[in-house]
Amino acid sequence: MSQSITTKGIIPKLSALMFMEWGVKGLWMPLAGIFLVTETAMGGLGFTEDEKGMIIGIPMAIACFLAPFIAGQLTDRLFATQKVLAVMLVLAGIIKFTNAYQIGFAAWMTLSISFAILYVPTNALVNSLAMExxxxxxxxxxxxxxWGxxxxxxxxxxxxxxxLQQNLQFQWLPPFLKGEEAPQVTARMVDSLKFAGSLAVILGIYCWFVLPNTPPSKEAKEKIAWVAALKLFKKRSFAVLMILALPVSILQVFYMMNTSPFLKESGLETSLxxxxxxxxxFSEIVVLVFLGFLLTKLGFRxxxxxxxFCYGLRYFIFGISGVPVEVHVGVQLLHGLCFGCFYASAFIYVQRISPKEIHNTTQILFIFVMFGLAPLIAGYWLNGWLANICGAPNGVHDLDSYVRFWRIAAIAGFISAALFWMFFRDGTEDEPQEAKA
Structure with a gap:
């Protein structure tokens, strides 16, 4: 149960926490799909689509598998959440900074796994800490x-x-300033890892000294937190949410892995x-601002x-051949509806339906599906397999194969939406108000 009165001054502190937490990921993840597979002669690392999928998918899967046993147990049973966050983020930042100097696949895999084990659980822990x-x-x-x-x-x-740019001038597309691409622009993209690592270290220090104390619950009936969290699968709404979160999260991984190179193939300049x-x-911010109102009026289901449904709609539009690149850019506005309506709502619902003594572990369990199983399936196997099925030359997509790829993703999105509507029922509606998070 969350506290009855919000601590004075806590909202700005939590907002800054979210700003930096997602800034770390936003610095390098959108560009990784480009510099990982771009030829070395052009400044990239020259990995294949399969290798890119493994670098993105396997580390996150390993991290999410270990998180309930390590981070969840530590924060729900042993140590204050903000202290665990601090240590994990500082170490993750050092590793990410080091990663910027590696060019071999083995080194990338090793450091990516190490970073993910430390960073991925923090995505769940910041949610749980904030709601507490x-x-x-x-x-x-x-x-x-x-603010994230x-x-x-x-x-x-x-x-x-x-x-990545020089000689900036005003333009119509955000951020409204555009310049010429800097020399060796792809090689300079890799420097995003250094900036991300530095920000992670700063955030870790912030967590230790600024965030409020969030000790583990003293009300725990089950010594092993993840065992208690797994018992929530007995509740229909939780089980349906977790099961259908998997295909939805696979669609989200497709977006993260393929949208950047897809826009490039569609004719958009790399620096844009x-x-x-x-x-x-932008649309995500608007959705999140009104999400509380929407949940109150329309309900979680x-x-x-x-x-x-918006995942399917976005990929359906991506799959229409011959449309101008401006259409593909405009479709990015649907991302806010995809992420805000499903994932942000799911984070809140998971907190509501779980007992206080396993809030962290339950959030991490959801992250396991979102960032663990989904990237493993999509990154390690499905992305490369679909690339070959869709006729990608030498396993690397061109525009024609991307069109076929997005059509398959659209069908999966529409089917997932239909199944969720059919089977999900809000299991918290009939609970006493004081029992809700």
Whole structure:
């Protein structure tokens, strides 16, 4: 149960936490799909699509598998959440900075796994910590989480302007300033790892000294937190959410892995890719600001179903051949509806349906599906397999194979939305108000 009164001054602190947490990921993840597979002669690392999938998928899968046993147990049973966050983020930052100097696949895999084990659980822990200190998470958390999106936008604008471009001039596309691509622009993209690592270290220090104390619960009946969390699968709504979160999360992985190179194949300049993708974060902010209202008026079932449906709609439009690149850029606005309506709502729902003594572990369990199983399936196997099925030359997509790829993803999105609407029922509606998070 969240506290009855929101601590004075806590909202700005939590907003800054979200800003930096997602800024770390927003600095390098959108560009990874480009510099990992671009030829070495052009400044990239020259990995194949399969190797790119393994680098993105396997580390996250390993991290999410270990997280409930390590991070969940530590924070729900042994140590204060903010202290665990601090240690994990500082170590993760050092590793990410080191990763920027590696060019071999083996080194990349090793450091990526190490980074993921430390960083991925923090995505869940910051959600849980924030909601523990809010009196009305359903209405307050989405606005705080919106600052994570602001952080993503900020870094996706500032990094290209200061590092990937020169001679900036006004343009119609956010961030409204465009310049010539800097020499060796792809090679300079790899420097995003250094900036991300530095920000992670700063965030770790912030967690240790600024965040409120969030000790483990003293009410735990089960000594092993993840065992208690698994018992939630007895509740239909939780089970349906977790099961259908897998295909939805696979669709999200497809977006993260393929949208950047897809926009490039569609004719968008490399230096404009991060700003173009940031349009999705603008709509995400709007959705998150009004999410509490939407959940109150429409309920979790309707809002989350609509979010899943928007995944299918986005990929359906991507799969229409012959449309101008401006259409593909505009479709990024659907990202806010996809992520905000489904994932942000799911974070809140997981907190509501789980007992206080396993809040961290339950959030991490959801992250396991989102960032663990989904990237493993999509990155390690499905992305490369579909690339071959769709006729990608030498396993690397061209525009024609991308069109076929997105059509398959669209069908999966529409089917997932239909199944969620059919089987999900809000298991918290009949609970006493004081039992809700």
């Amino acid at each position: 200190h809010l009196s009305d998470p359903k209405n307050q958390f989405p606005i705080i989480r919106a 999106t602001v952080g993503w936008i900020a870094v996706s604008w500032i990094f290209p302007m200061i590092w 890719i991060m700003p173009a993708m940031s349009l999705g974060q 309707t809002v989350m179903t609509f979010g899943i």
